[in-house]
Amino acid sequence: MSAVLKRQQAAPGPATRRTPATPLAGYDPWLLGVALLLLALGLVMVASASITIADRSFDAPLHYFWRQSFAAVLGIALAAAAMRLPLKLWEQTSLALLLAGLGLLLLVLIPGLGVEINGAMRWIRLGPVNLQASEPVKLCVIVYMAGYLVRQAEAMRATLSGFIRPVLVLTLVAALLLLQPDYGAAVVLFATGLGMMFLGGVPLGRFFAWMGVAAAALISLAILSPYRMQRLMSFTDPWQDPYNTGFQLTQALIAFGRGDWFGVGLGGSVQKLFYLPEAHTDFVYSVIAEELGFVGSTVVILLFCFIVRRAFTIGQLAIQAGQAFAAYLAYGIGLLIGIQTFINIGVNMGILPTKGLTLPLLSYGSNSLVITCLMIGLLLRIDYETRNSTRARVPAKAGRHGG
Secondary structure (H helix, E strand, O other), X not given: OHHHHHHHHHOOOOOOOOOOOOOOOOOOHHHHHHHHHHHHHHHHHHHHHHHHHHHHHHOOOOHHHHHHHHHHHHHHHHHHHHHHOOHXXXXXXXXXXXXXXXXXXXXXXXXXXXXXXXXXXXXXXXXXXXXXXXXXXXXXXXXXXXXXXXXXXXXXXXXXXXXXXXXXXXXXXXXXXXXXXXXXXXXXXXXXXXXXXXXXXXXXXXXXXXXXXXXXXXXXXXXXXXXXXXXXXXXXXHHHOOOOOOHHHHHHHXXXXXXXXXXXXXXXXXXXXXXXXXXXXXXXXXXXXXXXXXXXXXXXXXXXXXXXXXXXXXXXXXXXXXXXXXXHHHXXXXXXXXXXXXXXXXXXXXXXXXXOOOXXXXXXXXXXXXHHHHHHHHHHHHHHHHXXXXXXXXXXXXXXXXX
């Protein structure tokens, strides 16, 4: 009898039986799958959109594809590392990350260190590659804001000084970006930071008052700058000067028109054949619309909507689990990806003025791709820690009520 009892106690029951662990066990499969799908589509579209210009410029049709593939591998490696690092480490280093980001923005402005390309000084040369300072700065600012919203939660909601301090940080970062100049990144970062503060509980009157000031300042900068004003005017009516100021937008709109419902087929774009400038970078969505049509381009929007929605859901679950830093970090990532995607697609469709912003995971751009992959890895880590924390609390609650 005792031997039978011992065997029964030793045998694992349904609650204690363990399945073999895998490297991705416990992580959100839907978020991971959608991100990988967009990444794969981005590699295909970069190859399709850049094959002609790469052949002419480098005598290597897949030049940009291989560079983007290397960035994808690096981004996946960093995402895998982020999925393993505890969020506490990011919270503890949030201020250091902000200072590092500000340092990068200052370094890029130093002659000899900063590299000027197409009239903008946004890159730091690191051997064979160029580091675009604004991309890691986006993540640094989000992490800092998430930490600040936790450390100074009461002060930010109750006092003016608690509200002004992060606004001054955002203003400083935006000013350094405008010196490059990088108007698009400044708008995205400022909007993301204000959105995080709104979700952090800033009083509505104070929030909307400062948002109005920020909007007025950004509009004034656009109006007072001749080249930005020219972009603004060409955006309102690109067909007025289709061979000069409105050339890029009119070619993008032609691509949308040629795509019709189901597109001309993968690789069949005509606009990428030296008609549409920046076809593989800022305007890759126009090539997607031409080759995959209305249906394909709509699917891309829905995939991005899923990622943004999932980020906010993860943030809400983190709040419920009492993990405020994780929640604000998830909100910040969702806002950044959502705002940048909206602006890029809006520019491609002619509903927003032209900005030098990439489409996350899809456009050619090593720096953008690597940082976006890292942010997806952080989202997966936030979800992982939140669900594990929730599971750990359930048995404890059951034990207290059951006793």
